[in-house]
Structure formats: C-alpha cells, structure tokens
Amino acid sequence: MMDLLELAARADAIGVKLEVMNGLPIWEAFPSWKHQEAIDRIRNTFKPTPQASGQASLETCACIHIPDVYIIFPDGSLKRPDVAIYCHMPSEEEKETALRTIPEAVIEVVSKGYEIKDLEMNPLFYLSHGVKDVVVFNPSTQGVSHFRRNKRNYYTSPFTIKLECGCTVTV
Numbered sequence: 001m002m003d004l005l006e007l008a009a010r011a012d013a014i015g016v017k018l019e020v021m022n023g024l025p026i027w028e029a030f031p032s033w034k035h036q037e038a039i040d041r042i043r044n045t046f047k048p049t050p051q052a053s054g055q056a057s058l059e060t061c062a063c064i065h066i067p068d069v070y071i072i073f074p075d076g077s078l079k080r081p082d083v084a085i086y087c088h089m090p091s092e093e094e095k096e097t098a099l100r101t102i103p104e105a106v107i108e109v110v111s112k113g114y115e116i117k118d119l120e121m122n123p124l125f126y127l128s129h130g131v132k133d134v135v136v137f138n139p140s141t142q143g144v145s146h147f148r149r150n151k152r153n154y155y156t157s158p159f160t161i162k163l164e165c166g167c168t169v170t171v
Helices: 004-013 033-043 092-096 115-128
Strands: 016-021 024-029 064-067 083-086 105-109 133-138 143-148 151-156 160-162 167-170
Touching: 004 016, 016 115, 033 064, 033 083, 033 105, 105 115, 115 133, 115 143
Parallel strands: 105 133
Antiparallel strands: 016 024, 064 083, 083 105, 133 143, 143 151, 160 167
16 A cells, blocks of 8 residues: 555655544645745744843743645644744654644635634644644635644734744744
C-alpha cells in the first residue's frame, strides 16, 4: 500500500494539495497568486519581539518561518500550513521528508471555498496538538482571526501580533 507522503507527492504532481486531519482526507486546489502574495507579504514581517526593559532574559526565538511544508502530527494527521513558525531549525533528518516537530505557531491564509476548513477546523486541530498561536488571514475581507487556547480575537489587516513564542508578525 502506498504511504501517505508518497500519495501527497503524487497529488502535488497533478496540482492538488492533500492533507489528512484526524483521519479525514482533504483535497484542495493549489492556491492562487493572491494567496501566495499574502503569504510572502506576511513572511517578510517576522521578527523577534523586543524585550521590555527590566524583563528577565529568556531564550530568544529565531522566528524561523517555513511556508507550505508537510508536518506529521502525533495522531498521524498530515498537514501543510501556509506558514509554520519554529524557534529552532528542524533537524536535518526531518528536512528530508515531513517535519514531525510541532510548530510554535501557524499562519493560514483563507482560500475561497475552504473557509470552513481554514477558519473552523484548522484552528481547533492545531491548538489541540500544542500549537500556541494560530493566525488566519482572509484576503477577501482583510479579517484576521488570532486563536490561542481559550481565546479568539478579531482584527483588520494590517495588524501586528505578538506570538507567544517571542516573534512579532504583521498580518
């Protein structure tokens, strides 16, 4: 039987994105140029959050932002967030296939026709797996939804968010 990563690679070859969330396969058309442009703009704004004077020195997050990479979650789900944020570079071994390290934060850009997946399913999934911040940007409405464990805030883009990991990003 074909393994999931091989199936995902075949899907890529024909222009389809495959994710598996909680055992449910989700097929999605490749994103539009507008979608990719939003991702590039957001990625160009990442920086470490400046520490307030007098604040104890904590280990600084490197704010590594990786676009469109497969991540295998502990339950076997295979996700491909628009941007995954890590404080440390994933291991060389992980770089060969899908990452297995849970990101500190995830940014998703809403695709037309996939609003339920992007705004309702994805945030709950990521938070349940330990992602600290989930940010969802809707280019059609300029709306920004910022999810944390028991909290959801709404903003209008452009808006700067301080992520729990110690990064700042403008969406």
